[in-house]
Amino acid sequence: MWLSLLAVALIVVGFTHWVYRWRNPKCKGLLPPGSMGLPIIGESIEYFSSHPLEGIPPFIQKRTARYGKLFKTSLVGHPVVLSTDPEVNYYVFQQEEVLFQCWYTKSAIELTGKDGFLDNKGTVHKYLRNLVLSLVGPDKLKHNHISEIDLNIRKHLHRWAGQGDVDVKEAPEIMLITFMAEKILGCNEEKALELREQYRAFMGGFVCFPINLPGTAYHASLQGRKNAMKMIKDIVKERKTSKEKRKKQDFLDHLLYEVDKETILTEENALNTIFAVLFAAFETTSAAIALGLKFLNDHPQVLPQLMEEHENIVKNREDKEAAISWAEYKSMTFTHKVVNEIVRLANIVPGIFRKVLKDVKIKGFTIPAGWIVVVCPPSVHLDSNNYEDPYVFNPWRWKEEELHSASKKFMAFGGGLRLCAGADLAKLQISIFLHYLVTKYRWRMKKEGNIVRTPGLYFVDGLHIHISERNKEDDKNQCIS
Numbered sequence: 001m002w003l004s005l006l007a008v009a010l011i012v013v014g015f016t017h018w019v020y021r022w023r024n025p026k027c028k029g030l031l032p033p034g035s036m037g038l039p040i041i042g043e044s045i046e047y048f049s050s051h052p053l054e055g056i057p058p059f060i061q062k063r064t065a066r067y068g069k070l071f072k073t074s075l076v077g078h079p080v081v082l083s084t085d086p087e088v089n090y091y092v093f094q095q096e097e098v099l100f101q102c103w104y105t106k107s108a109i110e111l112t113g114k115d116g117f118l119d120n121k122g123t124v125h126k127y128l129r130n131l132v133l134s135l136v137g138p139d140k141l142k143h144n145h146i147s148e149i150d151l152n153i154r155k156h157l158h159r160w161a162g163q164g165d166v167d168v169k170e171a172p173e174i175m176l177i178t179f180m181a182e183k184i185l186g187c188n189e190e191k192a193l194e195l196r197e198q199y200r201a202f203m204g205g206f207v208c209f210p211i212n213l214p215g216t217a218y219h220a221s222l223q224g225r226k227n228a229m230k231m232i233k234d235i236v237k238e239r240k241t242s243k244e245k246r247k248k249q250d251f252l253d254h255l256l257y258e259v260d261k262e263t264i265l266t267e268e269n270a271l272n273t274i275f276a277v278l279f280a281a282f283e284t285t286s287a288a289i290a291l292g293l294k295f296l297n298d299h300p301q302v303l304p305q306l307m308e309e310h311e312n313i314v315k316n317r318e319d320k321e322a323a324i325s326w327a328e329y330k331s332m333t334f335t336h337k338v339v340n341e342i343v344r345l346a347n348i349v350p351g352i353f354r355k356v357l358k359d360v361k362i363k364g365f366t367i368p369a370g371w372i373v374v375v376c377p378p379s380v381h382l383d384s385n386n387y388e389d390p391y392v393f394n395p396w397r398w399k400e401e402e403l404h405s406a407s408k409k410f411m412a413f414g415g416g417l418r419l420c421a422g423a424d425l426a427k428l429q430i431s432i433f434l435h436y437l438v439t440k441y442r443w444r445m446k447k448e449g450n451i452v453r454t455p456g457l458y459f460v461d462g463l464h465i466h467i468s469e470r471n472k473e474d475d476k477n478q479c480i481s
């Protein structure tokens with residue numbers, strides 16, 4: 001009897017101590033304020049709960065109001081400091097691989113592949129990044145891809161106009177994946193569309209609460225990855241065994257050549273890199289295009305200047321039907337501002353995760369080694385200290401010298417060593433898309449679907465427009481009708 005009572009008492013004391021430790025983690029200094037939430041699940045449920053497209057996520061808004069710009073919490077079993085402070089965010093990016101290291105949840109790594117792009121650090125990361133830049137870096141875009149991107153966008157817009165009603169999240173996904181799958185794997189359109197089907201299943205669970213049970217988004221996501229990887233593996237296998245096909249000299253050949261050298265790149269590595277880059281290449285930019293159309297629709301004062309810029313480009317050239325040249329692209333100053341404004345408000349990547357390598361003292365607080373820091377771009381992009389009337393779509397707010405991919409107040413593409421490798425590609429594709437859209441088509445929003453964040457963007461029932469070829473006599477004001 002006494003022994004049983006003692007055992008129960010020990011369990012209660014042990015449990016209480018564990019809960020106390022959970023709530024009051026050890027730290028050789030002062031931790032930022034905040035709550036660690038419930039044992040194990042922490043505050044994950046609230047972080048992953050769905051919220052409207054506009055505004056700072058309520059999870060963050062509530063806590064910054066209560067605790068300030070740096071607060072502690074716990075997400076998916078990890079102690080976390082969330083930063084909405086531009087200075088801290090910038091510092092985190094600048095100290096990559098010194099004090100902080102790129103980090104993804106175990107579930108995200110499971111989804112994108114162990115030893116893939118997201119999972120690698122140091123030299124291997126640098127090597128993989130350079131490989132990706134050899135495919136989508138500015139030099140390659142300027143000298144090789146710009147005319148093909150132009151042709152691809154024209155082809156798809158023409159097709160959309162033939163259809164009339166188009167879901168502008170889904171249709172750009174098709175436009176972008178057919179281009180990238182051809183560039184990366186040498187796939188034809190039919191294969192690219194099959195791949196996209198698998199990615200669709202994958203996308204639903206990429207940024208969600210990771211419960212692997214049948215019926216959950218995470219489970220469906222794992223299944224989608226498995227199927228997409230099988231397709232990629234089959235294509236790679238076929239390429240490896242076909243001498244004829246190995247003369248293609250495309251990105252896949254380049255990867256296989258690197259694998260054959262047996263220096264850094266393993267085949268597993270290459271497969272996971274292909275998987276991650278294909279995903280990054282179409283999912284993010286299609287969201288930017290869809291939201292860009294929504295913002296242009298909601299703020300019609302932007303369109304006339306956008307049209308003027310693109311009509312002048314056409315007016316000033318001899319061959320009116322020629323593909324956009326690099327010089328013309330570079331001259332699109334207002335469009336570049338529109339693109340920056342789209343990605344600022346779109347906040348496509350809601351949180352950027354880093355692991356703390358050594359205890360970090362910052363703003364009077366200590367963040368212990370092993371903790372996770374989450375940089376939160378939406379809070380920076382929607383802060384009235386950084387942007388006047390931050391919720392207004394106002395491309396005129398950007399000065400030309402501010403149009404870089406990263407700064408203390410603009411981190412839509414991240415920053416530091418891991419700055420988005422596809423930022424130049426994304427900006428080029430969106431700009432060329434806008435060029436043809438405003439010079440050759442008229443469109444109107446048909447059905448404003450429900451768009452939510454969980455915290456990743458989710459177009460619940462798409463975003464539909466009606467689009468048709470513009471007649472010569474259409475004037476600027478009729479473009480959106």
Ligand code: HEM
Nearest residue numbers: 129280281284285288348349412413414418420421422426
């Ligand atoms: C509007 C479109 C896009 C947005 C908003 C976006 C955003 C981001 C962000 C925030 C990061 C940093 C993640 C981190 O630091 O952990 C990132 C990384 C990356 N993005 Fe993008 N991205 C876009 C388009 C693309 C495209 C088109 C590609 C195609 C190749 C791409 C490929 C990558 C890669 C490979 C990385 C990892 C870079 C590294 O770790 O060195 N992204 N992106």
